[in-house]
Each structure stands twice: as structure tokens, then as C-alpha cells.
Amino acid sequence: MLIETAYAKINLALHVRRRREDGYHELETLFAFVDDGDRLAAAPAERDSLTTFGAFAATIDDPLGNIVAKALSALPHGRGWAVELEKRLPVAAGLGGGSADAGAVFRMVERGHGLPADWRERAAGLGADVPACVRSAACIGTGTGTELEPAGNDLAGTPVLLVNPRLPVPTGPVFKAWDGVDRGPMPRGSVREIAIAGRNDLEAPAIAQCPAIAEVLAALRETRPFMARMSGSGATCFALYESEADMGAAAEKLGELHPGWWQMAGKLR
Structure with missing residues (x-):
């Protein structure tokens, strides 16, 4: 059994610089993460499955279409995993809840099987916040938020x-x-x-x-x-x-x- 917390993401700063021709926005943001959030558990199974419960589970309309299921599909992790997701973070709330859940899946796969060399590209394909959520450490994001650089974190423990x-x-x-x-x-x-x-x-x-x-x-x-x-x-x-x-x-x-x-x-x- 693998257990992981999907740490809540916050933007300590979020500067929107311009609209891009592709419909996205050019951003400069400072990501930070709280030491609490959703909780996930995964066990080997014949096929992938996702069970949701918790305060905000009802807000997930289609568990199989959830970003957790998409993250599982994007990564090699054996025959299958039975995943339980305790949804403790509100949805559409600015906390990267779904992205944090996907990041937790990446960390569980890393512990159980290792991540492929192109994991950053796979993470970005799931959402702009997902690459930052995989490591869940303070960092600066540019571009659409997927281009990351470390930040000297003097607010850790705040x-x-x-x-x-x-x-x-x-x-x-x-x-x-x-x-x-x-x-x-x-x-x-x-x-x-x-x-x-x-x-x-x-x-x-x-x-x-x-x-x-x-x-x-x-x-x-x-x-x-x-x-x-x-x-x-x-x-x-x-x-x-x-x-x-x-x-x-x-x-x-x-x-x-x-x-x-x-x-x-x-x-x-």
C-alpha cells in the first residue's frame, strides 16, 4: 500500500503578463505548498480503479475521467492500481486540488516503479500546475506555469x-x-x-x-x-x-x- 498527501498549492504571487495567441496566458508565479491536502492510497490490482470519498468527493462528477485516472494512464505502474482518494480540498478553488492529486500519483509511481525520463512533459500534458505539484516545493513558474526554477524558501514552516x-x-x-x-x-x-x-x-x-x-x-x-x-x-x-x-x-x-x-x-x- 502506497500512501501520499496531495499538498494544497497556493500562489504567493501571480503576475499575468499577456494573452498568448494559443489562448493561454504568459505568467510569472511563485508556487508554495501547504503541509496538508487531499489524501491518496494505492494498492496493486488487476486494473486501475478510483474510489473517492471525503468532504468534497461529491464534486467529482466522473471518477474515471478525474485527473488521477489520467495520471495513472500517463505513467507505467504495473498491471493496475486501486486508488482511494479522500477529497479534502474544495474543487475550483485556486488550490490546484486536481493537480495536487496528480502530483501525488507521480510521487507514488516514483516510489513504486520510478518515473520515466520525460515525466515533466507528461505532467505538463495533464495541466499547467501539475509539474510544480509533483515536487510540491516552493518554486517560480513562468510561461504557462510549467517552466520551473527553484526559489530560496525562507518561508518554510510558516x-x-x-x-x-x-x-x-x-x-x-x-x-x-x-x-x-x-x-x-x-x-x-x-x-x-x-x-x-x-x-x-x-x-x-x-x-x-x-x-x-x-x-x-x-x-x-x-x-x-x-x-x-x-x-x-x-x-x-x-x-x-x-x-x-x-x-x-x-x-x-x-x-x-x-x-x-x-x-x-x-x-x-
Whole structure:
């Protein structure tokens, strides 16, 4: 039995530079990962199968069409695997939930069989966030997010609180609503320096489609983190704290004020 966590992905910064002729967008982003997320278990079987359960399992309409099944199809892993996926991360939430699940499959295959030399290309074929999610370590992504370089991670171990208003926000319409204005490159430096000086260019179009994101951000900023921002294309927002005590107090306060919001507390990897 192989067991793996699909670590939640957040974008500490996300700068959209231009629309490309192929319909995608040229990005500069700082990926980071939380030490919690979905959970997967795999055992050898006659053929591949996927069973889903957990808080957000009902949001997966077609398990066999899920990105986990696609990741299995993309990699040699013996005759088959029976995979169980505990879906703990909301879907269409800016956390790369499906990409994180696929990344976890890649890591399980690596442990059980090794990865093929072209695994990065296979990962990118499944989604722009998947290559970063395979290693689930802080890194800088350029191009569509698939061209990766390491980042000096001075935020590892930082307490983080994720909050989502339980409203899905599909990625496509948010990118389509981006105003096309290039607001400049992502700054250079350590992870902390980039995060604090950076921005998320998708916040405005996402809030226009889901005003509750602004409420989440305002509530997080009232808990006095050293930074709070929306992740990806929303609707999940995150806040980073100097201490676990500060983060715990924030989680308790928001739980009391907004019991309907989803939240996950952890540390940056």
C-alpha cells in the first residue's frame, strides 16, 4: 500500500503578463505548498480503479475521467492500481486540488516503479500546475506555469490559514475577464521578499465574479497576518502568520464569525 498527501498549492504571487495567441496566458508565479491536502492510497490490482470519498468527493462528477485516472494512464505502474482518494480540498478553488492529486500519483509511481525520463512533459500534458505539484516545493513558474526554477524558501514552516467561502470559481472565466494590462514583472529575491512585494493579478476579475472573495480577504486581514492574498483564480484566500498562536487565534475567530466558510490550517513546506 502506497500512501501520499496531495499538498494544497497556493500562489504567493501571480503576475499575468499577456494573452498568448494559443489562448493561454504568459505568467510569472511563485508556487508554495501547504503541509496538508487531499489524501491518496494505492494498492496493486488487476486494473486501475478510483474510489473517492471525503468532504468534497461529491464534486467529482466522473471518477474515471478525474485527473488521477489520467495520471495513472500517463505513467507505467504495473498491471493496475486501486486508488482511494479522500477529497479534502474544495474543487475550483485556486488550490490546484486536481493537480495536487496528480502530483501525488507521480510521487507514488516514483516510489513504486520510478518515473520515466520525460515525466515533466507528461505532467505538463495533464495541466499547467501539475509539474510544480509533483515536487510540491516552493518554486517560480513562468510561461504557462510549467517552466520551473527553484526559489530560496525562507518561508518554510510558516503558519498558514486557508479560507474558502464554499463557492466554486472556474478558472477559465476569470482569466477571460483579466483586463489585459501588464502591471509589471514579478520581483526577484527570496520567497518572502517576492511574496510580500508581489501581487495576484486575478484578484480583481475573480472578485467581480465572486464578491465573497473580498469578504474573505477583509476578514483575514483583520486577523493581523503579515500577508493575505487570494490564491490562483480563487476563491480560496490565504494568510501567513508569524506564529502558530496567531494563526490558531485567527482560525478560531473566523470559525466563530463565519461558520459556513471552509478552512484548513497548516504550515508552508
